[in-house]
Amino acid sequence: MKSLNVVIVMLFMAVGLVLTSCDKEAVETNNNETVVNSDSDMESSFEDIDDLASTILEATESNSGGRIAGEADDRVCEGAITFSGDANSGTxxxxxxxxxxxxxxxxxxxxxxxxxxGGRFQSGSVVTTTLDGYSINDIAIEGTRTLTNITESANDYPTFSISLTGCKITWPNDDVATRTVSKVRxxxxxxxxxxxxxxITGEASGVxxxxxxxxxxxxxxLVYKASCRVSTRGRLALAxxxxxxxENKIITVDYGDGNCDRRVSIVVDGKSENVNLD
Structure with a gap:
């Protein structure tokens, strides 16, 4: 009888260890996805802001005297844009x-x-985007984004260095994330x-x-395409x-080979998993 009791106790201990291990693995997997989603969410939010700024600048340059004849993007409501300056400099x-x-x-x-x-496509031109009480779907975004044209030749694609400072994102439940960026676009x-x-190439860091x-x-x-918008808040990379x-993990994120979707592959400790970004 004692032997049977010992066996039962050992069986329960083994089951407990398995369940604990599974729970720990589930928590770690969830944490990995949270890190990837948070990084991608911030990336797509600022890609959306850059894209919007670029669209408005192009509309400004294409109209006589730098004036904006009409709204250039369905993200902008009628009468939302004011302009001061000319095609070479302004606000x-x-x-x-x-x-x-x-x-x-x-x-x-x-x-x-x-x-x-400076004109956007002139080497040395600078575009500085600053957010003032800005939010999207009640997610507050702060920060200053600076794009400097570093294109070396007229035959090259337009190339810009990107710096992001003072970035803070606050969700409606008071969760906060921060980020700094040094990249090339x-x-x-x-x-x-x-x-x-x-x-996009380069580096970012934050919490x-x-x-x-x-x-x-x-x-x-990271490749973003104008025709691919699978996230409501902004574009996600498709490759x-x-x-x-x-502190204790190295996560590799692979966006795939060009399919327009939210699916990515993440690899941690040699284990690969496919997840859908938010």
Whole structure:
């Protein structure tokens, strides 16, 4: 009888260890996905802001005297844009007011302030985007984004260095994430703007909304395409790889080979898993 009791106790202990191990693995997997999602969420949010600023700048340059004849993007409500300056330098304010809804159902609030010097495609030109009380779907985003044209030749694709400072993202539940960026953006223009691609390389660091500090290095250019928008808040990369390092993890993220979807592969400790980004 004692032997039977010992066997039963050992059986329960073994089951407990298995369950504990499974729970731990599930928690770690969830944490890995949270880190990847947080990094991608911040990346897509600022890609959306860059894309919007670029669209408005192009509309400004293409109109006589730098004036904007009409709204250039369905993310911007009527009368939201004010402009001061000319084609070579000036300021643009996009004021979403108390709320401006786009065709995807996103609601933007606050202001995006754009200051530029030099024509966008001139080497040395600078575009500085500063957010003032800006939010999308009540997710508040702060920071200053500076794009400097570093194109070396007229035969090259327009190339820009990117720096992001003072970045803070606050969710409605008061979760907070921070981020700094040092990257290079290559704009591969096509005959039709819908086929334009943006290739990003470089590094980022910050703290996720769960308080996890991380460093990100792009190991194979992240590719964004104008025609691919699978996330409501902004475009996600459809190709490329990056490595995200936390205190105790190295996470490799592979965006695939060009399919327009939210699916990525993450590899941690030699284990691979396919996940869908939020």
């Amino acid at each position: 643009i304010v996009i004021d979403f007011g108390a709320g401006c809804e786009d065709s995807y159902g996103n609601v933007r609030k606050g202001k995006i302030n754009i200051a530029y010097t 290559v704009w591969k223009r096509a005959s039709s703007p819908i086929n334009d691609e943006v290739w 996720t909304r769960r308080g996890v500090a991380y460093n990100t290095t792009i190991t194979d250019s 490329g790889t990056k490595i995200i390092e936390t």
